[in-house]
Amino acid sequence: MAMDARKQRILEAIVALYATDGEPVGSGLLASYFDMALSSATLRNEMAALTKLGLLEQPHTSAGRVPSSKGYRYYLDHLIEAPGTTSLGEEDRAAIDRLFASMDVEPEKLAQSTARALADYTGCAAAATTPQAEDLCIAHFEVVQVGRYSAAVLAVTSAGGVRTRVARINTGLTRTDAEQLAQLLNRSLTFVAPEDLSPSLTAGLAMAAGQRLLPVVLAAEALVRTRPQVSLEGAQYLAKMPDVRTNLGTLLEIFSDNEAACDLIEPDGGKITATLGDDLDPPMPNCCIVSKRYLAGGGLHGTVAVIGSNRMEYQRLIPILNYFAIKLGQSMSGKKEEQI
Template identity: 30%
Template sequence: MGLSGRKKKILAAVVEEYIRTAEPVGSKTVAQTTDLGCSSATIRNELAELASMGYLEQPHTSAGRVPTPQGYRMYVNELMQRQKLSLEETEEINRSLNEKMRELDKLVSNVGALASSLTNYPAMAIAASPPATIKRFDLIYIDANTFIIVAMMSNNSVKNKLVHLPVSVGQDMIQRLSSVFNANFTEITEDKITPLLIRSTERAVDDTMGLTGVIASFAISILSEAQTAETCITGANRLLSQPEFRDPAKAHALMSYLSDAEHLHDLDAIDCGGDVRVLIGPENVAEELRDSSVVLASYDMGGETKGLIGVVGPTRMDYSAVAAKLSLIARALSERLGGGAAPPPGLDNKLIIKGDINEQ
């Protein structure tokens, strides 16, 4: 059953007042902040019905109501006014971003720091890379028991490994291996280096010493390393300024989770589709985020490389303001990094919501 217009207004009033004050909201406050034209008793009845429908909850019997994750979801999907940043805010973000981009080697951490500063929440930044390949193998014969593997990567980096052998090998074998690896192991991704390919290569060069496996293992390891996303979490201590995290145990659990950037790889799989995405409470996969909300925006780094910028905070988050700021950062990054189409800013930015019935 859908919500009536009055219930929607009351729910929006409760969410916005709770975001502002972090205090349970009662019927008197709703009456003062809305133009419903009805009595406090009527509002109390509506609040009770919204609670029975799962949109609100009452932390104490004598307290007002606070939104549930379902209530926040309804608010974000249907009731929230999309915020558009002012010209002054836009210019300030662009100026700050220009300063951060002077050090491209620190782009991910700098952008994360900017997002954290603008929103006052911990920020997460991810720069994903396209699948790497090896462009060329050079196997350099040193002596009967030593050779060097040199691999030129598709990202123009060079990897090498010195191999010591317990048995003697001729220079002609190293040359044959070099030819076969350049013919069959270049321009392919890690998942294409299969046991079948390795065995067929061993047969092709009559390798009975396991040299093919040594070279293939090195190729797999450097390809895996090359496609690991660069990640950064900054501003985790900002959680302590939020009333929800005054409980040391609760704050410690989330801050411990955020202290390990490896956890961001869980978010790297989320498809924002060029828009802003909001994950509220239990919609988050990680147990440590079940009492928090995550807002993410994607940006294009050029070629096939994508990135994510996001923040994590209490479910009592000003979603509209956060979405507008992250959207502008993502749009500006896409433009500066030559990524082509960028997500639209502020008011025009569609929010893709996990669990939204309209999501395909």
């Protein structure tokens, strides 16, 4: 049985109506949606055909229909147009512009602020990563004495971001120690790729620094290995969604592992990507992750994502996500606002 244009319009309408009310859609409501252009009998027949195709489900014998996971997948792959920012109203644009105008431009804080703002704006959970590139590395180190027994290791990336890690020195740290350590790190660890951090390099640095200052060396190496950092915000919104809140524990467990979280929300290239929870491992039924890559200049890119029910209002949320991605990329790269 083929999907003709009428079946596609009916599936699209059921997705929209179910997103609005969260109730199974019956033929009477659907007829009203189409301004009675199609009779209830015709709609019932088409809904039965869509059910046979596996695109709709009937929760109860006397109930209307709801989209199945297969139905959502068909909708996302074939029916929804990937709207650009032109689909976003001026009121939304202005509101999002104001949100970004008030954010801290430091990359880690900017990613977290973006995720928080996106979550509050959409009423879903949201996530954002700091920017990354294949050749991103540390360009400069500083070691700062923090109290008598601690050192803050500051690393400036080749993209201008700053990473920080604190090391504990049980025997105490002097200002001279900090200066000499910074010189050692800048000679040995700048512009070093993570995969080039070998045991022999670590052993050489440990010998040069001395055993008592080894924690600073290890902190610097950890900064070299650091992957993009991901921030999850708005988990409380998922807790209010009956169809997805049972997945909250699984989601939080994934986001406790930075690498797993980055992989979870990674989009398919430059396209807006919608991943249904049934396609994940482990599965998160009734959940959907919609993600978009942002470009931060200099070959750097990151990800911003909305996480919610698979019956989210895609036509409203995708343009919002797209504009957040553009604004985050502009803010990360330091570009002035331009006409988009």
